[in-house]
Amino acid sequence: MEKPADPFYRQLPKVELHAHLNGSISVTTMEELISRKPHLNIQHSMTAIRKGQRRTLDECFQVFKVIHQLTDTEEDILMVAKAVIREFAADGVKYLELRSTPREETHTGLTKRRYVEMVIEAIRQCEQEDLDITVRFLVAVDRRNGPEAAMETVKLAEDFMVSSDGVVVGLDLSGDPTVGHGKDLLPALQKAKNTGLRLALHLSEVQSQKEESELLLGLPPDRIGHGTFLHPEVGGSKSLVDKVRERNIPLELCLTSNVKGQTVASYDKHHFSYWYQLGHPCVLCTDDKGVFSTELSQEYHLAASTFGLSQEAVWALSERAINCSFAPDHLKAQLHQRWASLRPQVFC
Numbered sequence: 001m002e003k004p005a006d007p008f009y010r011q012l013p014k015v016e017l018h019a020h021l022n023g024s025i026s027v028t029t030m031e032e033l034i035s036r037k038p039h040l041n042i043q044h045s046m047t048a049i050r051k052g053q054r055r056t057l058d059e060c061f062q063v064f065k066v067i068h069q070l071t072d073t074e075e076d077i078l079m080v081a082k083a084v085i086r087e088f089a090a091d092g093v094k095y096l097e098l099r100s101t102p103r104e105e106t107h108t109g110l111t112k113r114r115y116v117e118m119v120i121e122a123i124r125q126c127e128q129e130d131l132d133i134t135v136r137f138l139v140a141v142d143r144r145n146g147p148e149a150a151m152e153t154v155k156l157a158e159d160f161m162v163s164s165d166g167v168v169v170g171l172d173l174s175g176d177p178t179v180g181h182g183k184d185l186l187p188a189l190q191k192a193k194n195t196g197l198r199l200a201l202h203l204s205e206v207q208s209q210k211e212e213s214e215l216l217l218g219l220p221p222d223r224i225g226h227g228t229f230l231h232p233e234v235g236g237s238k239s240l241v242d243k244v245r246e247r248n249i250p251l252e253l254c255l256t257s258n259v260k261g262q263t264v265a266s267y268d269k270h271h272f273s274y275w276y277q278l279g280h281p282c283v284l285c286t287d288d289k290g291v292f293s294t295e296l297s298q299e300y301h302l303a304a305s306t307f308g309l310s311q312e313a314v315w316a317l318s319e320r321a322i323n324c325s326f327a328p329d330h331l332k333a334q335l336h337q338r339w340a341s342l343r344p345q346v347f348c
């Protein structure tokens, strides 16, 4: 991990809404996984992008393939999910929406259903520990796997939305944005929406997805992941921006991820400033804290120092994120109360 954030940012109560499980594995957990599977001959340098390093987005997706080799059993999924939840809690995250793509691994007997069960089990086990965090789960569709797999994942997510006692709250659309077209996934996404799953969709993460974004915004999604190329100054369009604003769809923004993945040239050029200045709901997130060697407290610190945000503005940003979550209203109210009770400690 890079330089730890200032104590203010660590103590700041935070909401994390965009965290991919397998991208969020810490150095310590990764070392444990590597030692469990020495025959794979994987070094830690192959699973994380350190300070000062950058990769193309394509290279980032190669990194996920390496990590997936290390997390291919029920036991691995349970272990990494628990570790990731504990780490977010230690960083001051009070509410977390974790997302992950159910995977089948025939050689180990892992099925997509068991995969989801393991993540839910990890959330349940963490509830028994003395952690100050509430966790919900978004089942992820990997766009690379096409429409049939998307429909299968949606059905699975629907089953768990009903049976998980409120733990599964939504569906994420992610995966390599240069592969496939959103129009093929529209029936699956529409079905998910109709049954009450909330939609968090990666949109315009790379250039030239204008048409796809127009189409998917018609659903409309409940939140947008990245949205890097939505606005006209970077090749998007006024019509896209208008749709996002009219529907007041919050954006999940991941500074380190976008700069290290080279979709944004530098921190000061990040689209956070465009949307923040419009007063549009923006939520700072980590994306893949393991792969991009970051923490949510660090992302808040980075945004504050890059865009000159006061501590009050940072506080407001973190508290407004509660309203962008898929938590039910009573939980949102509890979180707001929690923020109020923690405030004197943070500003002491």
Ligand SMILES: CNc1ncnc2c1ncn2[C@@H]1O[C@H](COP(=O)(O)O)[C@@H](O)[C@H]1O
Pocket (backbone or CB within 6 Å): 020, 021, 022, 023, 060, 064, 099, 100, 101, 102, 140, 142, 174, 175, 176, 177, 202, 205, 257, 261, 287, 288
């Ligand atoms: C860098 N920006 C990104 N853009 C799009 N999709 C991303 C991503 N970062 C991660 N993922 C998605 O999350 C998976 C890893 O976690 P899980 O195995 O699901 O837990 C990746 O394989 C990819 O599908």
